[in-house]
Amino acid sequence: MDDEIEKGTGPKRFSFKELAGATNNFNDEHKLVKRVSKGSKQGVKEYVSEVKIISRLRHRNLVQLLGWCHEKKELLLVYEFMPNGSLDSHLFKENCLLKWEMRYKIAKDLASGLLYLHEEWEQCVVHRDIKSSNVTLNSNFKAKIGDFGLARLVEHSKGSQTTVLAGTMGYMAPECIITGKASKESDVFSFGVVALELACGRKPINPMAKEGQVHMAQWVWELYGSGKLLEAADPRLSEDFDEQQMKVLMIVGVWCAHPDENLRPSIRQAIHVLNSEAPLPALPPKMPVPTYLAPSGNMPISVLSISYGAIYSEGGQNLNQSSVLITTQIPHS
Incomplete structure (x- = not known):
């Protein structure tokens, strides 16, 4: 992991002791450190991806990564302080x-x-x-x-x-x-x-x-x-x-x-x-229903119709599989 991350430039490596001290042992009131949960789906792969990518980016509208730490089975990222939150x-x-x-x-x-x-x-x-x-x-x-x-x-x-x-x-x-x-x-x-x-x-x-x-x-x-x-x-x-x-x-x-x-x-x-540098687009009065071509092995190509919005379960958390409907089957020529 060290070799992968240290290829980046800019951010520095912090020790776990430094970050624990600076954040009053990771008190919730201190937001300089992103602490990747040990049970997070992001895990090591996403942690490395985040450090490698953002450490090379420089733009006024991107949060600047200041440093990183992985010790004691913890994955920690230090960002610039954004006082007005999200x-x-x-x-x-x-x-x-x-x-x-x-x-x-x-x-x-x-x-x-x-x-x-x-x-x-x-x-x-x-x-x-x-x-x-x-x-x-x-x-x-x-x-x-x-x-x-x-x-x-x-x-x-x-x-x-x-x-x-x-x-x-x-x-x-x-x-x-x-x-x-x-x-x-x-x-x-x-x-x-x-x-x-x-x-x-x-x-x-x-x-x-x-x-x-x-x-x-x-x-x-x-x-x-x-x-x-x-x-x-x-x-x-x-x-x-x-x-x-x-x-x-x-x-x-x-x-x-x-x-x-x-x-x-x-x-x-x-x-x-x-920026008022181009005219507004002319959109249809109704939201279109998208269709997608999805290959399914040796089966005919299916045209899938997605009901916009119905792809989410109540509460907007999980995909509702029943909302993906095969509306037409087009046989191979």
Whole structure:
């Protein structure tokens, strides 16, 4: 492990004693250290991946890794201090309210960090777990992407890879659940979900919501089609927001969260629209239902229809296998 990690540059190795002393024996009030749980699914592989990848990245919208330690069967990562915590803590806690100007800027910060990962570094970095709890805020509320435990490097010419299923339900693109393929497009989908969270002030899936509003992206798309987008705006803002910016963020959100990966924008295209450098896309009034071709050995190729949102169980935690339906079988010619 030492040989693998020490090939990186920048972060230093800390001793366990140093980190225990600096954090008052890992008291919950001290957030400089990420302590990988001994029972975590991430484990050694993800720990090494996180150190190797993020230690080579340098961007204003990525959390900087300062150091690492693996002693006494502990896996520890030291990051720069982000005094305003994670984005989700501001969007979903009663006593926290992010003003609109901050929200729109956070969306652009997040997009800027993703652009660096996808297009501007020497290799394409697919994060695979973009979500509001992995977006952290510094003292000036500048947003930075963190938690690279699931990230993978791919060549720019390829841009995707097939892996085991990884990510967080509610933020995971539907094609990932079917094929296991992580890509720039699946990261863009996750960005779209976070953009909608910023606009709507709610989580991607809310089983307690009214009928038709359980799945945020589907609900916002319905309002888009009926010309009532602003009804989805976070009510805690009390209409204290720029209406045009709100519409732009919502439309970019559903565009990025398009069920068909081929019809999503690149993160660069999304940035152009957020910056008013390109027109808004013309989307269909109803959210399309995606279809996927899945080879099954010597069997005919099956066309799988995925009911958007129904791929999650109640509570948004587990994949509901019964929602994956074989709608058509096309025999081989």
